[in-house]
Amino acid sequence: MTEIERKFLVEGDTFKKEATKKLYFVQAYLNTDPDRTIRIRITDDNAFITIKGRSSSNGLSRYEWEKEIDVNEAKELLNLCEDGKIEKYRYLVPKGDHIFEVDEFHGDNEGLVLAEVELGSEEEDFEKPRWIKQEVTGNSAYYNSSLISNPFKNWKS
Template structure:
């Protein structure tokens, strides 16, 4: 099913979110296609696996088309073998703040040290409660897209900001 994904993305200023987390899962993902117009992602998340196709982001970076379906884990592992180099490794923490769930990704591997929080919204102008550990908004900043972090990892640009 194709849906419209609306989300805002923020840097995280402390690890306080870990104490508020309801759940955490290890994620490994890589891209079969990371073209700016569309990405095709393979992801293992806990004991499940998915293939996801995302369209081009809106001009403000808040929304884009997304299609995702679950696939067998063994098939995902096979597809990861032919994916573009440098898969993304991260632990995702789910943190409920008010009526929203923040997905906080603590990156590992070549993106070690980067922590990003995303909140999905029902509409672009929707209000939401901001926790104290939420830092600078990076919605629409393409260098924080996972598909670009796999090509230009945080470890290569974090000191040149």
Template sequence: MIEIERKFLVISDIFKKEAFKKSRIIQGFLNSHKKRTVRVRLKDDIGFLTVKGKSSKDGLSRFEWEKEITKQEAEALLQLCESGIIDKIRYEVTIKNHIFEVDEFFGDNQGLVIAEVELEHEKDTFEKPNWLGEEVTGNIKYYNSQLSKKPFKSWEQ
């Protein structure tokens, strides 16, 4: 139940040709406190309720619990969420032994593309595809819970 991941900006759309899966995700937050978040997600036609704890100091790991719920339950819970619903397409790309999840954001976060890779251990190594840019692991402004409050379009460019 500990999630270990690294997060990167994406600098080209080559990943789209390499993706083996693509899903639309709509998500909102019932609670977006910095010590814990409670997220409702609709991924295509499947709902999820997720609780995440506070990140470690380096931003690499945190507690995560997730439960599948029905589409109808997710749609109802999305109506109760804080303002700032996240809308994105997630592409899944295999690079050697790792799967990169690449999120292309829409709406108020249009123009932002972020890749995450989940790891077994904090010291795990992985091959970086050439479409990865700057690492933003631990930078709270790139967390979905923060993007729902202060979206990418509001950042000073």
């Protein structure tokens, strides 16, 4: 399955008032090779293993396969993961015909807030919320797998 999404920096926290759901995520990576990242994610009472392929040249799309797994198995797999983990709250914010997933990072990535919107095609139009700032689609520094090895706390302003 091909995932098509665009990613943006978020300004302020007004998105929280528009959110219809809030989830807590912990995730780590069994493999961060850009050709095949393998992620373990636990969110509330669910867990998933996800494999993603290399992004297209414009960063808009890439192969993604995901399967729900037992939470206890996911906790065991986290012990096998590469060093580092991602901790974040995800807010689901409807806007027009789309749902924006806004991630407020914590831990080593405290202060970073990103929004993603999944699309049906690379050309699909969507309504941007007012709190959307700069687009960072295709900038690998903002990939969760990159934030493991180079967390936001290490970035210079």
